[in-house]
Amino acid sequence: MQVQQGTVHIEQHGIDGFPVNHGIRFCIAATRQYTTAHHGVQSQESPLSKPKVLHSREVARTRLFRVEEMGLRFSNGVERTYERLVGFNTGHAAVMVLPLLDDQRFVMIEEYAAGTEDYQLSLPKGLVEPGESLLEGANRELMEEAGYGAHKLELLTELSLSPNYMSHRMQVVVARDLYEMRLEGDEPEPLGVHVFHFDQLPELVQRPDFTEARAMVALYMARDLLRSPQGDVQSTI
């Protein structure tokens, strides 16, 4: 569904720097691909020569899931057959949104999770639709699931689900300068919307109805950035 109201300010991250902007900037994801130094204090030899793909074939396909079998030969000559989930969820980019009301409070949604068969807290998320940019898709999901739009959307990080078994990756976006705005989505029932304070994070991650690792990472990462000494300096600019 198209955005009907509100101006979206999308941060453009370049290689050389980040736009001048008030408040904390979330720029981890933009630096990811340029971070190559290894910081291990102590290392053994790393097996960095990638195995050769001997064959790959689809072994199952359903409406949402596709399973691939892959024959690999490792650099030491050992051959193994792997199965992995590919193209989970139709192949569109997946995005998760962390909506910040201010530097202390964030919004979570509560919805029925068919996988774990209970109501779970999470962050708004979904698939970017054809013709949408990543941040436009993030803003639409935010409006559909939480009833907020955001004037500022910034990429925080990219997370994998289970890198050994799944190709799936999810982009995590921080949304700020929120305004009330609800779009009708494809949810079967209205989602619960809850506001928490970052001070509640240690209790929150203990709750039986909050178990999703990717949403937890988004919260820990944003909290650390907001509370880092560097962040404090930036926020006073």
Added chain:
Amino acid sequence: MQVQQGTVHIEQHGIDGFPVNHGIRFCIAATRQYTTAHHGVQSQESPLSKPKVLHSREVARTRLFRVEEMGLRFSNGVERTYERLVGFNTGHAAVMVLPLLDDQRFVMIEEYAAGTEDYQLSLPKGLVEPGESLLEGANRELMEEAGYGAHKLELLTELSLSPNYMSHRMQVVVARDLYEMRLEGDEPEPLGVHVFHFDQLPELVQRPDFTEARAMVALYMARDLLRSPQGDVQSTI
């Protein structure tokens, strides 16, 4: 493979309390199911009446994956058909291990990830084998993948993968009082073993070869517990 050396001290967590022990205790998981209070600062009505399962059937099964289709009727009468991944990885309990060398340093492994097709940093993990307890399985995986055994193993938390689409859950165990001990596992090549300091966590989560959300949560959660004021008090007992 059986443990050949070293004494495993397994913490028994009860409902009423935790064993007296030196150092920080990781006891989040044990309190999870008893935490029911909601801490939302602001809440809308929560949709807590679970949908009714109208039907469910298996739509695909491979060596590792099983996909189920489920018809649901929500409390407002809306009906939807869902697909979810169930019994991922043969249904054995999955366990991830965070090995601590001390209160500052932890061990990570580096292995080829067939899902993302690159070498990735992660924590030792695997499936608990028949006849093993969760913590025994955690110790065996630690020996096979990282070359350490642990005298102390404690449950940290339980994480889900993608609760909307997958039933999969993983237990996260903290391993301490480590000793060198390698068991032969089923890895096709030796894994890289790296030691990091919790001060490196902000850089670590930016690395393109560390993307797994569940391992990140384990690190953030343990670091917060080790550095919490309460932790400082406990560690001086």
